[in-house]
Structure formats: structure tokens, C-alpha cells
Amino acid sequence: MLKWSLRGLGFAVLVLIAVIAVRTGQYRPAPVAENEPFAFGADLDKAVRDLSAAVTFRTVSTDMTRPDFRAFLGWMETTWPQVFATMERVVLDPATPLYIWQGRDDTLPPILLAAHYDVVPVAPVALDQWAYPPYAGVVADGFVWGRGTLDNKGALVAIMTAAEQLIGEGFTPQRTIYLSFGGDEETGGTGAQAVADFLTARSQRLGWALDEGSFVLDRIIPGLDVPVASINIAEKGYVTMTLVATGAGGHSSMPPRETAVGKLATAVAKLQATPVPGGLTGVSEEFFDALGRYFSIEKRAIFANRWLFEPLLEGILAGAPSTDAMLRTTTAPTMLSGSPKENVLAQRATATINFRIHPRDSIDDIVAHVRDTIDDDSIEIEMNRDFASPASPVSDSSGPGYLAIEASIRATFGPIASVPGLTIAATDARHYATAADAAYRINPFRITADDLTRFHGVNERLSVENLEKGITFYGSLMSGL
Ligand SMILES: [Zn+2]
Incomplete structure (x- = not known):
């Protein structure tokens, strides 16, 4: 019995390798039309x-x-x-x-x-x-x-x-x-x-x-290794939110267990640890699917077999800031403020977060993501919609x-x-x-x-x-x- 199931397993591995190989072989750049070079007598x-x-x-x-x-x-x-x-x-x-x-x-x-x-x-x-x-x-x-x-x-x-x-x-x-x-x-x-x-x-x-x-x-x-013309079909949106935490203030020699700065820091840490969901859909999929065909064979094997490697592929792409930015709305904390003096507790602490919005998300989606993620109703979210723009x-x-x-x-x-x-x-x-x-x-x-x-x-x-x-x-x- 054991022998049979080992044989079955071996067969399954062979089939898997064959499927990966065939799909990789078929995953090639679309044929490029030869365009007549344009001759132009401009000075x-x-x-x-x-x-x-x-x-x-x-x-x-x-x-x-x-x-x-x-x-x-x-x-x-x-x-x-x-x-x-x-x-x-x-x-x-x-x-x-x-x-x-x-x-x-x-x-x-x-x-x-x-x-x-x-x-x-x-x-x-x-x-x-x-x-x-x-x-x-x-x-x-x-x-x-x-x-x-x-x-x-x-x-x-x-x-x-x-x-x-x-x-x-x-x-x-x-x-x-x-x-x-x-x-x-x-x-x-x-x-x-x-x-x-x-x-x-x-x-x-x-x-x-x-x-x-x-x-x-x-x-x-x-x-x-080849030049590639990226003809961009969409543009990310832009919104900046300021998180505001408040506290009683006072002298830093007798701090309460929860301070405005501490609450704010927790909120920022949660947002950093919870990126806006993203992935290989929509324009991101179009881009990487077209691009992946020009990579070397090992990388092409991964792009060609997303049915198997999708989590691995998304993990690799999310691992570098430049490719992560193509997958999702990005979260960038850029400014922080607390009290004006080292021995004074902040009555108001703020963190400014800049988001670049992927076309799949709306501004309201991002507000909801921030609300859910920080999960703290005592923190206010301020935003100037006049300076925000949705993705194209x-x-x-x-x-x-x-x-x-x-x-x-x-x-x-x-x-x-x-x-x-x-x-x-x-x-x-x-x-x-x-x-x-x-x-x-x-x-x-x-x-x-x-x-x-x-x-x-x-x-x-x-x-x-x-x-x-x-x-x-x-x-x-x-x-x-
Ligand atoms: Zn410019």
C-alpha cells in the first residue's frame, strides 16, 4: 500500500512539474509589431x-x-x-x-x-x-x-x-x-x-x-535587462490624514498609564503593521502580467503559475517599496508632534499619514481602513478633502x-x-x-x-x-x- 501511495505521490509531482513547465513555456511576450521607423527632418x-x-x-x-x-x-x-x-x-x-x-x-x-x-x-x-x-x-x-x-x-x-x-x-x-x-x-x-x-x-x-x-x-x-516602455493607464490618488490623540496634560513626574503620545504611537504602529489590502488585480495585474513575460525563466515560472505561487509572488512584490507601491494604497506616516517640552505631558499629540490611493480604493475606503485598524474611538481623524484626490x-x-x-x-x-x-x-x-x-x-x-x-x-x-x-x-x- 505504502509503495502504491509513494508511486502516486511521485506521479503527482511529475504532473505538477510538467504543468509548471508547460505554462512557463506558454507565458511569453506578445509578439511585437515591427513599426516602420519614423523619419523626420526636424532641426x-x-x-x-x-x-x-x-x-x-x-x-x-x-x-x-x-x-x-x-x-x-x-x-x-x-x-x-x-x-x-x-x-x-x-x-x-x-x-x-x-x-x-x-x-x-x-x-x-x-x-x-x-x-x-x-x-x-x-x-x-x-x-x-x-x-x-x-x-x-x-x-x-x-x-x-x-x-x-x-x-x-x-x-x-x-x-x-x-x-x-x-x-x-x-x-x-x-x-x-x-x-x-x-x-x-x-x-x-x-x-x-x-x-x-x-x-x-x-x-x-x-x-x-x-x-x-x-x-x-x-x-x-x-x-x-531589456528596455521597456511603461505606458501608464492610471494614476494613484492622494490623501493625507492627521490622527489626533488628546490627554489631560500636566507634569511628566506623575504620568497616567495612558498618555496622548502613547495612544497615538499605538495607532501609528497598528497602521504600519496593517497595510491597506492589495494584490495582483486590476491595473496591478495588467502591469505585472505584461512585465513578467520579459523576466528570466525562473522568475517567469513564478509569474506563469500564479495558481500555485500567488502568495509567494505577492510576498516578493510586497517586499520592495517600489513594487509594493504598485500593488496597494501605501501608508506613509510623515509627521509627528507631542508636547512642546520634555517634562510636559502632551494635551494634544498628532501624527500625519500620507496615503497614495490605488485605483481599486476610494478615499472613504481608506478612512474606513484607518478607523478599523486603529480601533480607538478616542483618536480623531482630521482630513482636508480639498487637498485630496481620488485615483484616476x-x-x-x-x-x-x-x-x-x-x-x-x-x-x-x-x-x-x-x-x-x-x-x-x-x-x-x-x-x-x-x-x-x-x-x-x-x-x-x-x-x-x-x-x-x-x-x-x-x-x-x-x-x-x-x-x-x-x-x-x-x-x-x-x-x-
Ligand atoms: Zn513633471
């Missing part, structure tokens, strides 16, 4: 000079009164004169120009291409770490250096250069194209909101919109906008991998999404891990090669619209 040297000049305007949106904003808009007029002569331009508050390129067929839904030209401040303490001054627009070593080159003036220059070139070639789009350049993306994007309201008031429902939010990621994802809708990864963007990525970068992704930070795209049937997020630049610290950091730069790729991408995209 790259001029584009480099233009990006260099764009950097010299200190469009730092923490101070919208700076004259640089108006000056930048005037500079755009003279830098791309055919765009200015051909398209209608309206400037929405604050300092957000919207260019309207009238299409030949009004029955087709218009589309919108966006970038922003405001920048974050340069930290004075880090000034001496810059290889070149941050607002000089130095061109050296194959790069344009300076604040805003990557984020996001490079995209603006690429869009405008491509449009100028297409107009010069006599091209008129079939459908109307809007070009929108946010003046205050870094401080909330009321400009982009105004653009969405402008379009909605004119019943201009966009077929789709394209803004920043991701890149062609070159060896940034651990274990992936999830756009279709097989819709016409997605396919057009994907085709232009491949016409620019060759037959590279592309996956539908999730933007974990906040961008203007969430505002444009309110006026569009779909919103996508990618900048057509290839970035490496080395570039990541340059965003909002020191030595921000964009390679001349990337600028060229960007012009090609937008040229390819617009010429098909």
Missing part, C-alpha cells in the same frame, strides 16, 4: 538650442508672480512661429497656454498632448553639487543640463519642434489636436484643471490625452490612444517591450483625464537608474539623443492623427 541643433534657452526661464511655480512665466510664453511665440501662426492659442490661469490645431474632420474626437514647463526650486544647499549652473542651459557631454530638462521642458520642446516641422511640411491633422502646457503642475495643476474645464464647457470631449508619468525604462526594473479611472490598454502611442514608441525606439503601468505620483494627467475618454502617461525618453535621482534633484539633464527621440515620437504620433 535637432535648433531644438537643442531651444531647450537650452527654455531652461534659462526660472519658471519656479512656488512663486507664480515671477516675470519668467509671461516671458516664457512670449518666447514660445517667437521660437515656433509657424505653430503660433497656424494654431489658435488661449492662455488659461495660471499661465497655461492651450494651442488648438484645428483638424479637417470635426466629427472625430479631438486628442490632447501635454507637458508642463514649471519647475521645482533648486535647493540652495545643493547648489555646489551641480556640474553646471541649474538655470544656465549648458550643452555639454551630449546633454542639455539644467532644472526642468527632464521634468518637463524637454517634452514641451519636443512637441513644439515636431508640430513646427509638420506644419512646415504642409501637414494638417485629421482630428483637432490640443497642445497644453501646464504652468503650475508642481504645485497642484490648477492650469491643467482650467484646460479640462475649458474643453468641457465647449463640449470638446477628448478621445484621449497624453501627458508625462512614465518613460522608456532602461534596466530600472530589477531583473529586467483606469484607461483601456487596447484602446486607439494606447495603440497609437505604442506604435509611435516602436517607430522611435524599435521593437521594444511595452507594458500598461500605473503612475504612483500625482501629475496634471489626472486633470486632463476628467475631459477625456482615456488618459495615458509616458514621456518618450529612455532613462536609466542613474537618472532617477536627477528628478527634482541635482544635475538634472536630458541627453541630445533623448531629445531627438522625443521629437521623432511626437512627430510620428501627430502625423497619424
Whole structure:
């Protein structure tokens, strides 16, 4: 009998191995369409000079009164004169120009291409770490250096250069194209909101919109040796809550067994120990299912056999902050306060927790999660809903906008991998999404891990090669619209 059951067990193991192997073998990247490379005669040297000049305007949106904003808009007029002569331009508050390129067929839904030209401040303490001054627009070593080159003036220059070139070639789009350049993306994007309201008031429902939010990621994802274009189809929401615990206060020489600080600390510890539930569903599943196919065979075996390895896989992904953020709403305690003096008991202690909301959760879901988790009615939850935004809708990864963007990525970068992704930070795209049937997020630049610290950091730069790729991408995209 024992012999028989051992044999049975051996057989079952063999079947299991065979199933895993077959499923792994079938789990391969979707065949990549060869897109004809897009040949474009745009003047790259001029584009480099233009990006260099764009950097010299200190469009730092923490101070919208700076004259640089108006000056930048005037500079755009003279830098791309055919765009200015051909398209209608309206400037929405604050300092957000919207260019309207009238299409030949009004029955087709218009589309919108966006970038922003405001920048974050340069930290004075880090000034001496810059290889070149941050607002000089130095061109050296194959790069344009300076604040805003990557984020996001490079995209603006690429869009405008491509449009100028297409107009010069006599091209008129079939459908109307809007070009929108946010003046205050870094401080909330009321400009982009105004653009969405402008379009909605004119019943201009966009077929789709394209803004920043991701890149062609070159060896940034651990274990992936091929560049992959992450075309993001959704964006996380944002809410900050402040937990408030109160106590009697008094001298610290005779403390009660329960203090405001102690209650608060317990609540924060519970929230840390109880992440918002998440997992491989919805956009997270789409992303990892598309991405997993490009991994080495051992990793592919795990992704291909989720029926068996799901808990293991989710554990691995939850183990690293970057992948955990793709799976769930994240919980980040960021600020704490107690009493103002070491020997005084706090009458009021507060903890500020920042959540980035996954598209599967609503703001109210997060409030309920916090309530249930801390399980202490004496702690109040304060929240400013005006500063909160829900996650964006999830756009279709097989819709016409997605396919057009994907085709232009491949016409620019060759037959590279592309996956539908999730933007974990906040961008203007969430505002444009309110006026569009779909919103996508990618900048057509290839970035490496080395570039990541340059965003909002020191030595921000964009390679001349990337600028060229960007012009090609937008040229390819617009010429098909
Ligand atoms: Zn940006």
C-alpha cells in the first residue's frame, strides 16, 4: 500500500512539474509589431538650442508672480512661429497656454498632448553639487543640463519642434489636436484643471490625452535587462490624514498609564503593521502580467503559475517599496508632534499619514481602513478633502490612444517591450483625464537608474539623443492623427 501511495505521490509531482513547465513555456511576450521607423527632418541643433534657452526661464511655480512665466510664453511665440501662426492659442490661469490645431474632420474626437514647463526650486544647499549652473542651459557631454530638462521642458520642446516641422511640411491633422502646457503642475495643476474645464464647457470631449508619468525604462526594473516602455493607464490618488490623540496634560513626574503620545504611537504602529489590502488585480495585474513575460525563466515560472505561487509572488512584490507601491494604497506616516517640552505631558499629540490611493480604493475606503485598524474611538481623524484626490479611472490598454502611442514608441525606439503601468505620483494627467475618454502617461525618453535621482534633484539633464527621440515620437504620433 505504502509503495502504491509513494508511486502516486511521485506521479503527482511529475504532473505538477510538467504543468509548471508547460505554462512557463506558454507565458511569453506578445509578439511585437515591427513599426516602420519614423523619419523626420526636424532641426535637432535648433531644438537643442531651444531647450537650452527654455531652461534659462526660472519658471519656479512656488512663486507664480515671477516675470519668467509671461516671458516664457512670449518666447514660445517667437521660437515656433509657424505653430503660433497656424494654431489658435488661449492662455488659461495660471499661465497655461492651450494651442488648438484645428483638424479637417470635426466629427472625430479631438486628442490632447501635454507637458508642463514649471519647475521645482533648486535647493540652495545643493547648489555646489551641480556640474553646471541649474538655470544656465549648458550643452555639454551630449546633454542639455539644467532644472526642468527632464521634468518637463524637454517634452514641451519636443512637441513644439515636431508640430513646427509638420506644419512646415504642409501637414494638417485629421482630428483637432490640443497642445497644453501646464504652468503650475508642481504645485497642484490648477492650469491643467482650467484646460479640462475649458474643453468641457465647449463640449470638446477628448478621445484621449497624453501627458508625462512614465518613460522608456532602461534596466530600472530589477531583473529586467531589456528596455521597456511603461505606458501608464492610471494614476494613484492622494490623501493625507492627521490622527489626533488628546490627554489631560500636566507634569511628566506623575504620568497616567495612558498618555496622548502613547495612544497615538499605538495607532501609528497598528497602521504600519496593517497595510491597506492589495494584490495582483486590476491595473496591478495588467502591469505585472505584461512585465513578467520579459523576466528570466525562473522568475517567469513564478509569474506563469500564479495558481500555485500567488502568495509567494505577492510576498516578493510586497517586499520592495517600489513594487509594493504598485500593488496597494501605501501608508506613509510623515509627521509627528507631542508636547512642546520634555517634562510636559502632551494635551494634544498628532501624527500625519500620507496615503497614495490605488485605483481599486476610494478615499472613504481608506478612512474606513484607518478607523478599523486603529480601533480607538478616542483618536480623531482630521482630513482636508480639498487637498485630496481620488485615483484616476483606469484607461483601456487596447484602446486607439494606447495603440497609437505604442506604435509611435516602436517607430522611435524599435521593437521594444511595452507594458500598461500605473503612475504612483500625482501629475496634471489626472486633470486632463476628467475631459477625456482615456488618459495615458509616458514621456518618450529612455532613462536609466542613474537618472532617477536627477528628478527634482541635482544635475538634472536630458541627453541630445533623448531629445531627438522625443521629437521623432511626437512627430510620428501627430502625423497619424
Ligand atoms: Zn513633471
